[in-house]
Amino acid sequence: xxxxxxxxxxxxxxxxxxxxxxxxxxxxxxxxxxxxxxxxxxxxxxxxxxxxxxxxxxxxxxxxxxxxxxxxxxxxxxxxxxxxxxxxxxxxxxxxxxxxxxxxxxxxxxxxxxxxxxxxxxxxxxxxxxxxxxxxxxxxxxxxxxxxxxxxxxxxxxxxxxxxxxxxxxxxxxxxxxxxxxxxxxxxxxxxxxxxxxxxxxxxxxxxxxxxxxxxxxxxxxxxxxxxxxxxxxxxxxxxxxxxxxxxxxxxxxxxxxxxxxxxxxxxxxxxxxxxxxxxxxxxxxxxxxxxxxxxxxxxxxxxxxxxxxxxxxxxxxxxxxxxxxxxxxxxxxxxxxxxxxxxxxxxxxxxxxxxxxxxxxxxxxxxxxxxxxxxxxxxxxxxxxxxxxxxxxxxxxxxxxxxxxxxxxxxxxxxx
Amino acid sequence: xxxxxxxxxxxxxxxxxxxxxxxxxxxxxxxxxxxxxxxxxxxxxxxxxxxxxxxxxxxxxxxxxxxxxxxxxxxxxxxxxxxxxxxxxxxxxxxxxxxxxxxxxxxxxxxxxxxxxxxxxxxxxxxxxxxxxxxxxxxxxxxxxxxxxxxxxxxxxxxxxxxxxxxxxxxxxxxxxxxxxxxxxxxxxxxxxxxxxxxxxxxxxxxxxxxxxxxxxxxxxxxxxxxxxxxxxxxxxxxxxxxxxxxxxxxxxxxxxxxxxxxxxxxxxxxxxxxxxxxxxxxxxxxxxxxxxxxxxxxxxxxxxxxxxxxxxxxxxxxxxxxxxxxxxxxxxxxxxxxxxxxxxxxxxxxxxxxxxxxxxxxxxxxxxxxxxxxxxxxxxxxxxxxxxxxxxxxxxxxxxxxxxxxxxxxxxxxxx
Numbered sequence: 117x118x119x120x121x122x123x124x125x126x127x128x129x130x131x132x133x134x135x136x137x138x139x140x141x142x143x144x145x146x147x148x149x150x151x152x153x154x155x156x157x158x159x160x161x162x163x164x165x166x167x168x169x170x171x172x173x174x175x176x177x178x179x180x181x182x183x184x185x186x187x188x189x190x191x192x193x194x195x196x197x198x199x200x201x202x203x204x205x206x207x208x209x210x211x212x213x214x215x216x217x218x219x220x221x222x223x224x225x226x227x228x229x230x231x232x233x234x235x236x237x238x239x240x241x242x243x244x245x246x247x248x249x250x251x252x253x254x255x256x257x258x259x260x261x262x263x264x265x266x267x268x269x270x271x272x273x274x275x276x277x278x279x280x281x282x283x284x285x286x287x288x289x290x291x292x293x294x295x296x297x298x299x300x301x302x303x304x305x306x307x308x309x310x311x312x313x314x315x316x317x318x319x320x321x322x323x324x325x326x327x328x329x330x331x332x333x334x335x336x337x338x339x340x341x342x343x344x345x346x347x348x349x350x351x352x353x354x355x356x357x358x359x360x361x362x363x364x365x366x367x368x369x370x371x372x373x374x375x376x377x378x379x380x381x382x383x384x385x386x387x388x389x390x391x392x393x394x395x396x397x398x399x400x401x402x403x404x405x406x407x408x409x410x411x412x413x414x415x416x417x418x419x420x421x422x423x424x425x426x427x428x429x430x431x432x433x434x435x436x437x438x439x440x441x442x443x444x445x446x447x448x449x450x451x452x453x454x455x456x457x458x459x460x461x462x463x464x465x466x467x468x469x470x471x472x473x474x475x476x477x478x479x480x481x482x483x484x485x486x487x488x489x490x491x492x493x494x495x496x497x498x499x500x501x502x503x504x505x506x507x508x509x510x511x512x513x514x515x516x517x518x519x520x521x522x523x524x525x526x527x528x529x530x531x532x533x
Numbered sequence: 534x535x536x537x538x539x540x541x542x543x544x545x546x547x548x549x550x551x552x553x554x555x556x557x558x559x560x561x562x563x564x565x566x567x568x569x570x571x572x573x574x575x576x577x578x579x580x581x582x583x584x585x586x587x588x589x590x591x592x593x594x595x596x597x598x599x600x601x602x603x604x605x606x607x608x609x610x611x612x613x614x615x616x617x618x619x620x621x622x623x624x625x626x627x628x629x630x631x632x633x634x635x636x637x638x639x640x641x642x643x644x645x646x647x648x649x650x651x652x653x654x655x656x657x658x659x660x661x662x663x664x665x666x667x668x669x670x671x672x673x674x675x676x677x678x679x680x681x682x683x684x685x686x687x688x689x690x691x692x693x694x695x696x697x698x699x700x701x702x703x704x705x706x707x708x709x710x711x712x713x714x715x716x717x718x719x720x721x722x723x724x725x726x727x728x729x730x731x732x733x734x735x736x737x738x739x740x741x742x743x744x745x746x747x748x749x750x751x752x753x754x755x756x757x758x759x760x761x762x763x764x765x766x767x768x769x770x771x772x773x774x775x776x777x778x779x780x781x782x783x784x785x786x787x788x789x790x791x792x793x794x795x796x797x798x799x800x801x802x803x804x805x806x807x808x809x810x811x812x813x814x815x816x817x818x819x820x821x822x823x824x825x826x827x828x829x830x831x832x833x834x835x836x837x838x839x840x841x842x843x844x845x846x847x848x849x850x851x852x853x854x855x856x857x858x859x860x861x862x863x864x865x866x867x868x869x870x871x872x873x874x875x876x877x878x879x880x881x882x883x884x885x886x887x888x889x890x891x892x893x894x895x896x897x898x899x900x901x902x903x904x905x906x907x908x909x910x911x912x913x914x915x916x917x918x919x920x921x922x923x924x925x926x927x928x929x930x931x932x933x934x935x936x937x938x939x940x941x942x943x944x945x946x947x948x949x950x
Contacts, residue, residue, distance in 0.1 A: 183894075183904060184904045379842065383842055385846065385852075421835075422839070425799035426799070428800055434605055476641060479941045486604050487601045490601070490604065524896045
């Protein structure tokens with residue numbers, strides 16, 4: 117098995133040699149033996165610190181093609197006049213190109229995993245495989261986003277392809293309670309359980325969704341999922357902006373995870389998630405960026421800091437310390453999607469960021485964790501490791517200029533179609 | 534006069550040649566003549582776009598030494614157990630070293646001006662002069678932060694030094710309504726008017742400040758300044774988190790400027806500024822970062838995006854378009870501090886950022902302004918120009934490694950004193 121030694125890397129306050137064997141951390145915090153050094157690739161990490169990379173709990177990668185295409189307008193106008201007409205023109209090839217730009221951006225901002233939801237997923241999957249990171253790709257199930265034949269096709273795709281790749285998993289993704297009815301939602305949950313896949317959905321994103329649900333079903337969206345019997349520890353729900361206290365208790369008791377997407381929620385005017393109450397209720401909280409058309413980037417660091425600020429905003433400066441919000445952006449998301457990663461520890465998958473300790477924002481070094489969470493931006497990231505391999509070295513990703521150029525040309529051409 | 538031509542730089546949607554003559558923009562958007570090209574330094578800007586740099590409306594530069602020293606605790610504990618004891622140990626030399634790290638960080642994140650407030654200001658002024666950017670340095674006046682002799686000394690300093698430097702100005706800075714009484718506040722305003730200096734103060738930062746003021750004076754802090762007769766278009770007030778509708782009307786009518794510091798306000802649990810109401814009232818709004826001990830960086834881009842998100846958060850996706858919030862972080866602050874800059878236009882001071890159009894977050898290029906405001910971070914900044922001269926080229930600032938190293942050693946040594 118390939119061996120990689122990160123020599124003299126700063127970890128937990130001291131310089132250490134860390135051994136990666138194959139795709140996992142093999143020795144962390146223990147002295148290496150002569151045998152460990154034998155035939156290992158040794159990377160000098162003097163002046164670098166190791167921290168867990170980001171795991172993006174909810175996004176739509178290929179939507180990077182729509183970055184900056186429409187902003188600063190009411191949701192309905194934004195969707196109907198700009199986003200949907202643009203999306204209607206997207207081909208499978210476009211989605212491949214957009215996904216490649218997205219994965220590049222993620223790597224450069226320290227993300228090695230994303231939970232995706234979009235069309236032509238095979239093309240996104242191919243890009244993730246090629247570029248060396250991880251993803252849980254949502255196979256979207258929706259009743260009015262296609263024919264019922266499409267639903268069958270998607271279910272078949274799940275059954276046939278869910279265990280093909282080591283780094284790229286599928287998740288069953290009933291779009292939302294407003295696009296998927298009881299029978300189909302239950303079927304999705306059943307398929308997910310049978311195949312050992314996560315069930316991922318949009319939940320309580322807007323006031324309108326909650327109001328419409330109450331009108332139609334007499335209960336909140338979370339209560340509806342509970343009624344369906346699908347609110348359990350296999351469910352990962354994105355957004356969760358408008359939860360009631362009862363919703364929070366239900367989710368916590370069920371062990372369902374919530375993925376906060378504050379930047380998208382604020383920018384679209386959807387509201388501010390009740391982070392403190394959700395924490396107090398005991399819900400497993402992760403963080404995602406949502407798509408680049410509403411964020412407008414895929415920078416987990418930015419959403420992480422925003423979660424932290426929103427939790428503290430009103431008289432709670434001691435709420436959500438740096439280490440906890442970092443967990444939400446790393447280990448919690450990995451946990452929610454059943455990826456044994458997000459922690460620099462023996463036996464976990466060897467995913468990591470190497471931070472450049474010369475970066476001005478990581479200094480002075482009173483507290484690396486605080487500096488990383490509250491002060492840094494992507495410029496502090498020197499290298500990115502996923503599954504035991506470098507996917508970025510010294511801020512460079514192979515082929516990045518071509519990826520950017522191709523995506524730009526593609527997006528401008530779509531806009532002119 | 535030295536001439537600099539930015540050749541083929543992207544500006545307002547097309548590639549242009551921009552002429553800088555001495556410290557000002559001389560030709561923007563007009564064809565250059567043979568005479569313009571004669572003896573000019575020509576910089577090839579193909580692949581770069583020009584945008585205004587940031588002007589930081591309120592900070593405490595030397596507090597970078599305290600970055601990460603204490604976080605995630607109640608305000609009183611933070612101040613009394615950590616910040617004040619650390620600050621009590623700071624020497625003039627420490628403040629020079631901390632200011633140098635701060636100015637480096639500002640340049641690297643695209644800021645060319647800051648309004649400062651701290652001690653040993655001569656040392657901060659020296660650093661700003663050396664490093665080539667601008668500042669309005671607050672000479673702090675406070676009744677219980679020193680003896681009355683200190684007040685006289687500071688007033689004398691203002692009279693003697695306020696017109697010495699082109700790039701480094703003084704501002705008269707009565708600390709706040711709780712540290713400066715009526716007589717002294719009026720005297721500060723008088724000195725400011727006589728010397729043609731801006732009057733800068735902290736205002737309505739916390740609920741406690743407002744409550745205490747109401748108890749002591751029977752009115753809000755803004756009303757108190759109005760009563761003192763110092764609420765006019767020469768006043769720049771930092772924070773302004775807890776304004777009433779009447780406060781906003783008073784400030785708007787008086788032409789006083791407010792500097793929003795949302796990142797600091799949220800992190801310290803002080804509250805969320807009422808951005809939309811302040812805009813609706815017609816107050817000139819600028820943005821600042823506050824000090825690095827409460828932010829924890831000096832990145833204006835981060836605060837700019839946060840202002841934008843907070844304005845949109847609750848059902849107002851069309852509030853505060855990208856161009857407007859960019860103005861708040863650039864031209865508005867320059868205007869508030871009487872610096873004829875912040876606009877890429879003939880006759881204005883030649884301050885600018887060159888953005889790297891290859892940066893993944895500036896692509897696809899549907900809308901550069903949107904990409905810059907909503908998607909980018911400091912990694913997109915290629916070069917920084919201040920007063921007609923490069924202060925950063927191709928992401929490098931002269932001496933940066935030494936500045937970082939010295940500041941780190943200094944801060945850790947202070948902590949161990």
